Amino acid sequence: MKCSGSVLMRLVQVCFLLYSTVNQAQDKKQAGLKAILSGKKVSMENEGQVAENYFGGGYYYLNGLKLNAGIRVARLPLALQYLRQDYFYPAHAYNNTWQVRFDREGLLDNYRRQLKERLGVDDLVPKDQLLEEAKNRTNNAVKAAMDSMKQAYTIQYGEAMEGLDTVQDYVQQDVSGQFRSILSADYSQIIKEKEARLKQLLEKRGGSLKERQEASKLQKEIAAYYKLVDFYKRYQELRKQYDLSGLNKQLVQEQAERLRRYEKMMDDPESVKELAAKHLPQSGLEKFFMNVQKLNLGQQTVSLSPLSLNSYLHSGVSMEVLKDNKYLFLLVGKERDLNALYDRAVFSPLTQNDHTASGIRVGRGALDGNHTHLSLFSFKQSGALTEGRTFDMPSRSTLVLGLSNRFNIDESSSLQLEVSRSATVYDQAAYGSDTTGRKSALGRLFSNDNLGQSIALMLKYRGNFDKAGLNIGADVTYVAAGYYNPGSPFLARGTRQGMLSVRKSWWKRKLVLQLRGDLREYVYGNLTDRKWQHFSYLADARLKLPGGQQLSLKYQPVRGVQVMPGTRLLQNASDRVTVKLNLQRRVGQAFYRNMFNIAYSSSRYLLATQYTGVKTLTFTSLQSIAITGHLLYWNNTYNYARNPDGLAYLNSSYNTDAGFTWQLGKKWSASSALNYTSATGWYKQLGARQTLTAMVIRNLDLSFFIDVRTNIEQSAAYYNDLIRADWSLKYNF
Structure with a gap:
């Protein structure tokens, strides 16, 4: 390698400059670091839980360690969080996650x-x-x-x-x-x-x-x-x-x-x-x-709108910027898509099926205000194999294009329209032709192929007429059976849904009446002639009484129908009527409260070839008396069930627990309770619960909870969880 004299001289000058800079930095190290990086607060939380495992019997231990810190980097406040979760049953498994958030x-x-x-x-x-x-x-x-x-x-x-x-x-x-x-x-x-x-x-x-x-x-x-x-x-x-x-x-x-x-x-x-x-x-x-509204690094949950990103959990970077009413959102990250719990028995060696995600959303207006936004998100799903390569899950590339527009109709009402289309290919390329000559995901996204089967629409109306004491809400959603959006994991494909809600108040909101109806229709896969329809309604009237008391009456009917060629079959139906009364009164230094509910429920469902039903009448009384910092409570729930088939946990039951809180000096507080519960034809249990919380030393908080029960009578075998314990330790530095 050859080097001219001028270059060598320049290199010497640069080295000398670096040396001088380092010396100056050493002299000003403390002041410089304090100006650039300064701590705000640090806290540590450790929580543990012991309970019985539902599937395999025996007890498991779940421990979670969380570290929180607030620091300033170049005068910018950042919130840091580290979470380690350890699961002991029967072997040891753990998971580490971290997050950095711009405060x-x-x-x-x-x-x-x-x-x-x-x-x-x-x-x-x-x-x-x-x-x-x-x-x-x-x-x-x-x-x-x-x-x-x-x-x-x-x-x-x-x-x-x-x-x-x-x-x-x-x-x-x-x-x-x-x-x-x-x-x-x-x-x-x-x-x-x-x-x-x-x-x-x-x-x-x-x-x-x-x-x-x-x-x-x-x-x-x-x-x-x-x-x-x-x-x-x-x-x-x-x-x-x-x-x-x-x-x-x-x-x-x-x-x-x-x-x-x-x-x-x-x-x-x-x-x-x-x-x-x-x-x-x-x-x-x-x-x-x-101008940065949000900046998150590490594991995070992102929600923008139902048809773009909604409750999307991933690890990566996301940033939201709003300047001069111009909006920009960027996302790069990876989703760790864990296998469904009920699949583990069949596909226990199935590896995690991960996604890499990236995308952008641009437009005018803030996300929670009037806006017009265009979004494009890409999801790359890797392949997964079982041991011996006997079961293959091919890789999948998906693009989701969305348009969201929200605007005010007048001062009291607004309308939001969102349109989205997805395109998926099962290959390794999202932007080029695959090996079979089919269109890429990008090509499919802007083509007319199967347009009706790959789109989703949503329309929302909100009207708040305060002078009239009236609130109106209406939603309409359509999701085609072929629409696939990994960024909105709880959006069911093949769904048509409509919602209408009306709320009216009188006499300065002392009397409130709410009516709501939800209609949903599901189509699974390509079987468009087979549908599931779900209808649910709500009528709720509430009356405020003197002294902060309240009386309410609620009626909730629900219907589930399966539609097949030539037949319409009622699968399930339920009707529930609830009366709630909130009673409270102050007597001297004591404050008494009773949340009293009476609920009647009638449910029927199709079991094999015939209908069966359960009728229940439930009485609930949650009573408490607060006296000079202490609380005495007595909670009772009696559920009378008319259950001809005697299915598990659908029989009559009774639960009562009574307890009180007490103080041990200035630093310790506790709550003690006794419990009795019974289920007709199954068991009768007696138990006790104890909670302890304390500030052991300055900045150190400790809490402990244990619930221990014993069967005084057992008529049939059932899943039993007789011991449960939780503890928490928090320290602020």
């Missing part, structure tokens, strides 16, 4: 604090100039009259007017109280006594020199008193003449309005952004992050 609210709160230190109400919300001028003119006029009276008083009596010399603002200060404090009842009584004494002296028509001097002094004091009375009357006339009370009321209202506008400016994120950019020193990185 936007923390950044705004820091700016709010700095802005409030620098800028007051007068700086951001100017005073009403006309009102200020009127105040000054009125104050000057009243002050001139008062100063003239005080000066005349001082000249005439050789002394200042007590208590009124320091008053400067006669508009915002009602000095009537100061006059009244001077002209008090005691002072008036003294003047009356002095008038009586003066009368006695004057009736003598002469007298000694001492008595004549006393009379002269009394006359001066009495005249000064009545002069003050005249001044008070004159001040009252001035208040009425210049309407000081009305002007002062306007000033108070203006000050309150200015303070309200100031606090509103400090609460509004957009306003804080503008003020911080104008009045606070900011780096380029800070200016950029002022």
Whole structure:
């Protein structure tokens, strides 16, 4: 390798510059690190659970360790979280996840604090100039009259007017109280006594020199008193003449309005952004992050809209930016798609079927406001094999294109429309032709092939008419049987759904009536002639009673129907009527509450070739008494079931538990309870529960819970979970 002299000289200069920079950095290491990276708070939580395993019998232990920290990097607040989960049964398995989240609210709160230190109400919300001028003119006029009276008083009596010399603002200060404090009842009584004494002296028509001097002094004091009375009357006339009370009321209202506008400016994120950019020193990185709504790294759940990303759990990076009403969302990550629990018995060696995901969403308007957004997301699903390569799951590439538009119809109602289409190919390429010559996912996305089988539509209407006490909501959703969106895992394919909800209130929301209906139809796969229909309705009336009490009546019918060629078969049906009464009353230092429910339910379902049904009547009473920091409770639930077939857990049952909370010094608190439960034809159990919580030392919190039961009578074998224990340890550094 050859190197010229100039290059060598340049390399020496760079090395020298680096050496000098390192030395300077060492000298300023502490200050620099503190400015760039600073800790905010660190906390540790460890939770454990012991319970019986449902499938295999025996007990398992689940432990979770969570570390939370708040730090600042280049003055940007970040929230860090690390979670380790350990599962012991029968062998040991564990899972580690982490997350870094940009704390936007923390950044705004820091700016709010700095802005409030620098800028007051007068700086951001100017005073009403006309009102200020009127105040000054009125104050000057009243002050001139008062100063003239005080000066005349001082000249005439050789002394200042007590208590009124320091008053400067006669508009915002009602000095009537100061006059009244001077002209008090005691002072008036003294003047009356002095008038009586003066009368006695004057009736003598002469007298000694001492008595004549006393009379002269009394006359001066009495005249000064009545002069003050005249001044008070004159001040009252001035208040009425210049309407000081009305002007002062306007000033108070203006000050309150200015303070309200100031606090509103400090609460509004957009306003804080503008003020911080104008009045606070900011780096380029800070200016950029002022427009970042969200930035998450690591494991996270993303929800944008039902037909794009909704409850999508993945590990990666996502960022949401909003600037000048322009919206941008970016996503890159990986989903660890665990196998369904019920598949493990058949496909126990099946490896995890992972997805890699990436995508973008752009448009105008914020996500939760009026907007027009276009999105495109790509999901790459890897292949999975069993041992011996006897079962293959081919790789799959999916593209999902979506358009979301939300707008206000008027001030009280809004409409949102979302359209989405998906395209899937089972090969290794999403953007090129596969080996069989079929179209790529991108080609299918913009073609007319199977358009009706690969789209999803959603329409939402919301109307809030507060003056009429009326709220209306309506949803319509259509998801084709061939539509596939891994970003919305709970969206069932082959679904048609409609919802209508109406809520009306009367008498300042003391009486509320809600009606709701949901209609759903499912089509699985390509069997379009076989459908499942589900109908559910709700009628709920609630009446608020005096003292925070409430009475409600609810009716909920549900129907499930299977539609096949030439037949319509009722699969299940249920009707439920519930009456709820919330009773509460304060008696001395005690507060009593009882949540009392009565519910009647009638269910019938198709079992094999005939219908069977269960009718239940349930009484529930949740009672509690709070007395000076302690709580006593007694909860009862009795369920009478008319169950001809005697299926598991559908018989009559009764559960009661009573307990109380108690304190052990200042740091320990506990809750103890006894429990009895029974299920007709199955078991009778007696148990106890104990909870302990404590602040062991400063910043260290401990909690422990255990539930232990024993069968005092067992009529049939059943899944039993007689012991359960949970504990939690939290430490803040």
